[in-house]
Amino acid sequence: MLSKRIIPCLDVRGGKLTKGVRFKGNVDIGDPVEAARQYYGQGADEIVFYDITASSEGRDIMIDVVNRVAETIFIPFSVGGGIRTLEDMRRVILAGAEKVSVNSGAVENPRIITGGAVAFGSQSVVLGMDVKKVETSARIPSGYEIVIQGGRKHTGLDALWWAREAENLGAGEICLNSIDADGTLEGYELELTHRIATHVKIPVIASGGAGKKEHLLDVLTKAKADAALIASIVHYGTHTIGELKEFLAGGGVKVREVW
Amino acid sequence: MIAVVDYRAGNVTSVARALRHLNVPCVATDRAEDLRRAGRIIFPGVGAAGEAMRNLRETGLAGCIREAFESGKPLLGICLGTQVIFEYSEEDGRTECLGLIPGGVRRFPGDLREGGDPLKIPHMGWNRVSFQVAHPVFAGLPANAEFYFVHAYYPAPANEADVAAETEYGIRFASAVARGNLVAVQFHPEKSGRFGLRLLENFSRWDGSHAQ
Numbered sequence: 122m123l124s125k126r127i128i129p130c131l132d133v134r135g136g137k138l139t140k141g142v143r144f145k146g147n148v149d150i151g152d153p154v155e156a157a158r159q160y161y162g163q164g165a166d167e168i169v170f171y172d173i174t175a176s177s178e179g180r181d182i183m184i185d186v187v188n189r190v191a192e193t194i195f196i197p198f199s200v201g202g203g204i205r206t207l208e209d210m211r212r213v214i215l216a217g218a219e220k221v222s223v224n225s226g227a228v229e230n231p232r233i234i235t236g237g238a239v240a241f242g243s244q245s246v247v248l249g250m251d252v253k254k255v256e257t258s259a260r261i262p263s264g265y266e267i268v269i270q271g272g273r274k275h276t277g278l279d280a281l282w283w284a285r286e287a288e289n290l291g292a293g294e295i296c297l298n299s300i301d302a303d304g305t306l307e308g309y310e311l312e313l314t315h316r317i318a319t320h321v322k323i324p325v326i327a328s329g330g331a332g333k334k335e336h337l338l339d340v341l342t343k344a345k346a347d348a349a350l351i352a353s354i355v356h357y358g359t360h361t362i363g364e365l366k367e368f369l370a371g372g373g374v375k376v377r378e379v380w
Numbered sequence: 381m382i383a384v385v386d387y388r389a390g391n392v393t394s395v396a397r398a399l400r401h402l403n404v405p406c407v408a409t410d411r412a413e414d415l416r417r418a419g420r421i422i423f424p425g426v427g428a429a430g431e432a433m434r435n436l437r438e439t440g441l442a443g444c445i446r447e448a449f450e451s452g453k454p455l456l457g458i459c460l461g462t463q464v465i466f467e468y469s470e471e472d473g474r475t476e477c478l479g480l481i482p483g484g485v486r487r488f489p490g491d492l493r494e495g496g497d498p499l500k501i502p503h504m505g506w507n508r509v510s511f512q513v514a515h516p517v518f519a520g521l522p523a524n525a526e527f528y529f530v531h532a533y534y535p536a537p538a539n540e541a542d543v544a545a546e547t548e549y550g551i552r553f554a555s556a557v558a559r560g561n562l563v564a565v566q567f568h569p570e571k572s573g574r575f576g577l578r579l580l581e582n583f584s585r586w587d588g589s590h591a592q
Contacts, residue, residue, distance in 0.1 A: 122494055122507065122508075122548055122549070123503070123504075123505040123506065123507050123549065124505060124506040124507065124526060126505055126506065161573070166505070166506055191394070191397055192397055192400075192401065195398055195401070195570060195571060195572070195573055195574075195576060195577055196528065196571055196572070196573050197528060197571050215393075217393065217394060217397065219394075219571065242426060242427060243502075244426075244502060244504060244530045293502075293504070294504075322498070322500055322501075323500060324500055324504060324505070345497070347500070347505070348505075377506045377526045378524065379522055379524055379525060379526075379575075380573050380574060380575075
């Protein structure tokens with residue numbers, strides 16, 4: 122039986138670690154390679170890096186970070202942020218990332234999902250989705266809409282429709298981020314997660330809102346997520362990954378308990 | 381020196397990185413003479429069986445792998461590298477493979493369930509590997525160790541004696557096989573943290589005999 126995965130998320134800007142709260146007011150908290158090494162030692166099952174740099178110079182710095190991470194940790198990790206072309210994908214995979222995640226790039230050009238799946242295999246292509254709760258309408262029957270640019274721009278895409286569309290296009294996994302829950306530390310968006318996780322056949326990583334260990338238990342059991350993305354709950358030392366796993370195992374969740 | 385066979389099938393770099401981290405000398409290569417010279421061979425791979433077998437035949441590497449197996453040189457298969465050592469794979473219609481170990485490679489049934497929930501294919505993530513035999517390559521790995529898997533097809537050896545480890549995912553399947561100087565694992569030791577590194581390190585010291 123597969124273990125539910127606990128995945129710390131590291132936001133990187135200009136080669137340095139930041140932690141965004143509601144995508145605003147980021148403050149630098151250190152070196153991403155060192156943070157990855159720490160979480161690897163704590164029993165992280167995977168690590169997600171988001172490159173929030175916009176410039177091409179920043180992108181080169183990120184490739185260097187990816188290379189150094191690949192020489193330091195020996196678990197899968199993914200890289201996302203600003204991925205728009207197959208060449209962007211190729212660079213991070215060649216630098217040693219197991220997976221690459223596309224978000225706005227896939228909304229603007231859905232064919233990149235298929236292109237990536239053909240070139241690198243579906244297992245390497247993660248669709249990142251930023252979702253906001255909206256009024257139910259003919260266009261957005263689920264009441265959950267895909268947003269881009271950190272939640273500032275609505276796309277008119279229904280989140281349930283987009284999840285299945287991405288699966289059909291060849292995405293191997295979905296990283297589902299609730300813009301409403303992100304940064305609140307009040308818990309994952311359980312209803313959204315449950316609806317997406319039971320709507321597609323590919324694994325779903327829940328993201329946004331983890332502030333207490335109970336939140337992870339809820340999202341991995343009630344909401345049926347395959348993995349939980351975490352940030353502040355470990356970045357600020359509230360819990361180690363080991364503590365979270367011990368709690369989850371006590372709650373009946375199968376997690377990787379030795380590493 | 382370990383030769384990591386590079387036949388344009390993925391994870392060669394991550395295997396080489398893991399070996400470098402362990403200070404084990406290695407070379408990623410597609411040249412027959414490198415494979416003949418090497419003391420040990422790792423045969424990795426991700427992707428599809430049909431394409432992999434085409435590459436192996438076109439480059440002549442298929443013959444080199446068989447030769448290495450017959451020579452008694454320690455050989456480690458990983459993921460797709462493990463699948464193509466069987467007689468055939470159900471992937472890409474039916475792909476004839478190297479036939480070093482009797483048996484085939486089958487697709488996970490589409491209707492697997494566990495605890496009422498449908499299981500997702502591919503089998504991707506961390507899962508427990510129950511070692512069935514004492515083997516130098518698996519020395520020091522705890523009984524509850526987990527390893528990282530990514531695959532939609534699973535090894536089904538014809539002989540129970542070749543099964544070295546089993547894993548459960550809706551069904552119980554052979555996640556490692558061992559025969560003589562060959563060990564082959566379905567999971568990715570290069571992405572399985574400390575225990576995966578331990579397995580690679582064990583292999584780097586193994587002389588190819590299976591007596592303890």
